[in-house]
Amino acid sequence: MKRKEFKRVFIFLFSLLIFSGAQSFALTEVELKKEPLTLRSDLPRVEGTTIFVEKGLVDKVDILFSLSSYNEMTVESGKDFSDKFNFGSIAPGFVVHFKDKKTRAGLLFSVARNFENNDNDFWEKVAGLYLEHDLAPNNHISVGNRKRLPVTYEGMLTANQHPFLVRSQIARRFGNVESFGVRNTANYKYLDYDIGFYDGSRFMNKLFNGTEFIGMVQFKPLAYFNDKYGSLKIGGSVDTGNSEGSFNVFSANALYQYKKLYFDFEYAHANGYNRGLPVYSDKYDGFYTTLGYNITDKLQVLGRYDYLKNQSGGKESREYSAGLTYSVRPGLNLLANYVFVDSDYENNCQHKIYLGTRFDLGDFVNNL
Numbered sequence: 001m002k003r004k005e006f007k008r009v010f011i012f013l014f015s016l017l018i019f020s021g022a023q024s025f026a027l028t029e030v031e032l033k034k035e036p037l038t039l040r041s042d043l044p045r046v047e048g049t050t051i052f053v054e055k056g057l058v059d060k061v062d063i064l065f066s067l068s069s070y071n072e073m074t075v076e077s078g079k080d081f082s083d084k085f086n087f088g089s090i091a092p093g094f095v096v097h098f099k100d101k102k103t104r105a106g107l108l109f110s111v112a113r114n115f116e117n118n119d120n121d122f123w124e125k126v127a128g129l130y131l132e133h134d135l136a137p138n139n140h141i142s143v144g145n146r147k148r149l150p151v152t153y154e155g156m157l158t159a160n161q162h163p164f165l166v167r168s169q170i171a172r173r174f175g176n177v178e179s180f181g182v183r184n185t186a187n188y189k190y191l192d193y194d195i196g197f198y199d200g201s202r203f204m205n206k207l208f209n210g211t212e213f214i215g216m217v218q219f220k221p222l223a224y225f226n227d228k229y230g231s232l233k234i235g236g237s238v239d240t241g242n243s244e245g246s247f248n249v250f251s252a253n254a255l256y257q258y259k260k261l262y263f264d265f266e267y268a269h270a271n272g273y274n275r276g277l278p279v280y281s282d283k284y285d286g287f288y289t290t291l292g293y294n295i296t297d298k299l300q301v302l303g304r305y306d307y308l309k310n311q312s313g314g315k316e317s318r319e320y321s322a323g324l325t326y327s328v329r330p331g332l333n334l335l336a337n338y339v340f341v342d343s344d345y346e347n348n349c350q351h352k353i354y355l356g357t358r359f360d361l362g363d364f365v366n367n368l
Helices: 003-034 169-174 221-225 361-366
Strands: 045-047 050-052 058-076 082-098 103-109 126-136 139-145 181-187 191-199 211-219 231-242 246-258 261-273 280-294 299-310 316-329 332-343 350-360
Touching: 058 361, 082 126, 169 246, 169 261, 169 280, 169 299, 191 231, 221 231, 350 361
Parallel strands: none
Antiparallel strands: 045 050, 050 058, 058 082, 058 350, 082 103, 103 126, 126 139, 139 181, 181 191, 191 211, 211 231, 231 246, 246 261, 261 280, 280 299, 299 316, 316 332, 332 350
16 A cells, blocks of 8 residues: 555544544433433542541541650750750551441551550550440440540640640649550530549550559530530549559549630649559649630640649659640641749759640641
């Protein structure tokens, strides 16, 4: 075949293909108006940080990730300036929701943990491993290691929830702990509670060593006015058990928020406490109070007085704190804290400056 003839045949076939395709597209467009084309509905789909599953027992999976980090700078008379970077928390994980809409299973990690006395480097980093079921819309029961225990109010908050980059002294000393057990939590208009029976161990180390009861109740008296006069919580917690030694921690707290104003107060008494074996036998009393004000929707200023006394040894520690929190956007906050430490445990007073960041993937992505 000559080159010119080949060219003509090619143009003819190409034109025929274009014409056929146009006809096919026109017919398809008409058919689509009658019966729209649909994608396969059994494939998982992603919305924000949630994966929805059409087939099987699983309804959806929530992907979790949060980060808290800060740089700690310390100035003390007679000593060199010190500078230390800390990851308060690096917390990836996921929660699986089942088709019954009432049951969930979670696996959460805290990969920045590094405890000196733990037997297993992997299990110490497991911050949550649980199965949870809704007894009612606002009432849940869980089995396993389900978030921090309510040993003091601030002690049960995550690294991204408490007002300052570093927790209060009573929360650092007695709270911020985890254990395996059976737990019942409820949230009602006038009352929240969190009660459970637990193994006496801490942080997945030396499991099934002793028994423990922990309970917290929070009353909300201003809920009757539907927050017209602000939000008020008044309550307390108890932690009592035996794990190679008995321990009892009691606390009472109040938290009030009204428009731009924030206030909290908490007192705790300990006759022994459990942060992992061995159990500490010292007696302590302590309290803190915080005052905060939202200068703008993005900027909050905070002040705190924090006191702790070791009744067994007679030593005292006082911390005076000031802080700024700036919300870059939902899920991303920048924090600056100053703390003056006057403690019998230190030879001299200390000045500490904390500069930190908090990030939550769910809040960040779902508010884009």
